[in-house]
Amino acid sequence: MTRYIMRLDDASPYRDIRNWDRVEALLDQFGVRPIVGIIPDNQDQSFRRYARDEKFWDRAQNWQAKEWGIAMHGYDHVYISHCSGINPVNARSEFAGLPLGEQEAKIEKGLAILTEHGLTPRVFFAPAHTFDHNTLLALKNKSEIRIISDTVATEIYFRDGFYFIPQQAGAVRKLWLKTVTFCYHPDTMNEAAFDELQRFLQMHANRFVALSDLVLKPRRINLLDRGLAWAYFNLRGYLKPHKDQRM
Numbered sequence: 533m534t535r536y537i538m539r540l541d542d543a544s545p546y547r548d549i550r551n552w553d554r555v556e557a558l559l560d561q562f563g564v565r566p567i568v569g570i571i572p573d574n575q576d577q578s579f580r581r582y583a584r585d586e587k588f589w590d591r592a593q594n595w596q597a598k599e600w601g602i603a604m605h606g607y608d609h610v611y612i613s614h615c616s617g618i619n620p621v622n623a624r625s626e627f628a629g630l631p632l633g634e635q636e637a638k639i640e641k642g643l644a645i646l647t648e649h650g651l652t653p654r655v656f657f658a659p660a661h662t663f664d665h666n667t668l669l670a671l672k673n674k675s676e677i678r679i680i681s682d683t684v685a686t687e688i689y690f691r692d693g694f695y696f697i698p699q700q701a702g703a704v705r706k707l708w709l710k711t712v713t714f715c716y717h718p719d720t721m722n723e724a725a726f727d728e729l730q731r732f733l734q735m736h737a738n739r740f741v742a743l744s745d746l747v748l749k750p751r752r753i754n755l756l757d758r759g760l761a762w763a764y765f766n767l768r769g770y771l772k773p774h775k776d777q778r779m
């Protein structure tokens with residue numbers, strides 16, 4: 533039986549509060565606790581179209597208290613390379629291709645900001661889904677985070693000292709995999725997206741699990757995972773798994 537994980541991207545003081553509140557109310561209604569990716573120091577100018585929420589950090593603490601999984605979503609969300617790294621979803625990155633020292637500094641500063649606001653991230657995922665081996669090394673050297681939400685596989689797996697919770701879809705859909713993460717950007721959700729999500733939750737809310745529900749086992753990646761990842765990156769036009777995954 534497939535289990536689903538909800539992931540919300542791009543939480544920061546600069547966000548569409550109405551949309552975020554609406555997603556939160558919907559998830560609360562169905563008892564779904566997502567993984568939420570928080571940008572520690574959001575310098576991505578595309579978010580400046582939203583008014584700054586001075587109460588953001590209180591909200592984030594409230595999410596943590598509700599057992600939402602807290603994730604560090606990069607550091608400043610500014611794309612400074614055209615590398616796609618080891619999860620080549622996009623050809624731009626805040627991390628991939630950068631020297632280890634620079635990546636360590638981002639991890640260290642990001643973690644300090646989240647910690648200062650009372651948050652304990654257990655998960656990391658990079659802006660644009662792009663990171664490389666140095667990102668993993670930086671996380672090892674500068675944090676206790678050992679879980680990555682990203683990459684394509686059939687189920688959670690363990691590799692290079694990290695648990696990878698695969699992230700295969702940009703919107704709710706039935707997929708015949710063991711663990712499926714749906715990645716949403718509340719800022720850009722429209723009526724149709726809310727309707728689709730609500731309908732899916734009405735049918736399948738009981739299949740959603742929270743980060744705190746997961747018992748992580750050191751499963752190795754297998755042939756099926758490799759085949760799926762190959763298909764995902766080579767048949768993307770056909771599978772359209774990343775619709776709307778612009779960030």
Ligand SMILES: [Zn+2]
Binds near residue numbers: 542605658660779
């Ligand atoms: Zn993002």
